[in-house]
Ligand SMILES: [Zn+2]
């Protein structure tokens with residue numbers, strides 16, 4: 343029976359070692375196979391590409407503002423890490439603390455790590471009690487980091503300000519699960535990561551069938567190194583196994599023909 347501390351330590355060591363490789367793998371998958379990232383629009387249910395989403399949603403916001411102008415200001419915020427993205431609408435008076443808590447729930451929380459918003463460089467932090475409306479301070483982009491060991495870094499951008507009434511943070515869209523396929527059979531979507539074998543080029547991401555096979559040849563996988571693929575830039579990091587809100591879109595990619 344492993345102790346909690348040694349388990350955490352092995353997780354930490356593993357995640358430090360795997361972090362770069364997982365990132366490299368995701369980037370190389372995206373480069374080679376041009377992973378398409380797209381999200382459904384909350385207002386019209388259309389599926390829109392990551393590149394086109396800001397322009398698309400702006401037309402909804404402008405119409406809402408014209409039809410029912412509010413005295414309140416709401417900001418259109420895009421949070422992203424590569425092909426992973428969230429489009430949010432939030433009152434300008436929302437504190438960074440509230441945004442932090444939302445990001446933890448949807449994308450990040452594994453074991454209560456520290457986090458910070460910053461102007462970009464490490465240490466150049468923006469106070470967590472600041473309101474969204476003044477946190478950007480003439481810039482339109484800030485950085486958010488969760489976990490200062492095995493860090494997940496997100497870009498937080500303001501794309502527009504509208505006179506629209508909204509209570510709390512509204513999730514306008516997020517990327518649908520990305521088409522990351524099994525390294526072994528190349529046919530089925532990857533559902534599981536082996537945190538040990540992910541170091542080897544073209545290994546470590548498995549579908550359900552191939553994961554069962556890998557379990558027979560990899561003791562570490564059977565023991566502790568099995569991690570779920572989830573729809574988050576924290577996939578494969580630390581002990582992260584998925585969000586606690588919007589769970590239906592937190593799964594893995596589904597083959598279109600299935
Ligand atoms: Zn729409």
Ligand SMILES: [Zn+2]
Nearest residue numbers: 452453580581
């Ligand atoms: Zn953790």
Ligand SMILES: [Zn+2]
Nearest residue numbers: 524527549552
């Ligand atoms: Zn497979």
Ligand SMILES: [Zn+2]
Nearest residue numbers: 536539560563
């Ligand atoms: Zn393995």
